């Protein structure tokens with residue numbers, strides 16, 4: 299039975315991009331240096347920002363991101379500082395290259411999860427999306443992390459480039475001994491927004507989601523691995539909520555911008571900004587003003603930047619509401 303994971307009003311999530319540099323150039327990368335900056339944050343700035351947020355939202359879950367966060371030589375220090383500041387959980391999202399010998403610089407007691415990204419169950423599918431050789435390096439990195447006792451998760455971003463290969467993922471997860479599987483939906487942000495093949499080839503439809511993605515999620519849960527995936531579509535009896543209004547999420551970038559909604563990240567719509575050691579609210583108009591708008595299609599930002607994934611009935615009303623991109627469903631092994 300799928301359980302909808304509503305936004306928690308009691309837990310905050312801090313998604314901290316400590317740099318935007320990366321060794322890969324994935325086709326769907328959402329990092330946009332024009333909007334997010336190109337600097338690698340120094341450890342003092344990382345400490346200052348983590349300290350401010352730990353006071354504002356004590357016990358938040360923290361996710362270190364990039365770019366590739368393991369390219370940052372001070373990531374181990376940042377993890378330990380976050381522990382001392384009382385963050386509730388610490389995750390490192392990685393493409394699997396695990397720079398700076400990171401698995402030997404940290405322990406399973408210090409990092410809750412290393413979260414790896416693969417976009418295929420084979421090099422033949424993954425590598426054209428994420429880069430030559432990346433499947434082999436990433437799977438080797440997962441084996442090493444598991445052997446050292448780290449908890450691992452795998453993120454698979456579904457698009458038309460890898461939809462059919464999803465069926466082979468359950469066997470791969472078992473082989474890699476993954477602890478949690480996350481299915482992500484392709485977003486038209488960053489590099490994928492500039493792709494000429496964007497909505498026609500990259501995004502999966504409602505029917506494809508139902509027929510190809512959800513059965514795989516059920517299969518993975520049945521073999522004992524929890525699965526989390528975005529809700530995407532809301533039916534008539536389901537209530538729409540915007541996480542920007544009711545949840546406590548922070549998407550931090552090296553140029554100091556702090557967004558509350560990931561769909562806004564390609565635009566200067568951030569609601570907060572780190573300036574001179576303070577977290578300053580931005581003047582209108584920013585994403586917070588958009589969160590207040592109520593439309594029959596559900597998510598306002600989706601309607602603005604991804605109108606192609608809304609299906610209308612003959613009378614002009616939307617067939618489904620589009621859920622907040624932060625609303626998830628989870629399947630747990632019974």
Ligand code: SF4
Pocket residue numbers: 320321322323324326327328329364365366393
């Ligand atoms: S998606 Fe991640 S691994 Fe790929 S280029 Fe972007 S930051 Fe790097």
Ligand code: SF4
Pocket residue numbers: 539540541542543558559560561588589596597598599600621622623624
């Ligand atoms: S994705 Fe849509 S519903 Fe969710 S926070 Fe952003 S604007 Fe709100």
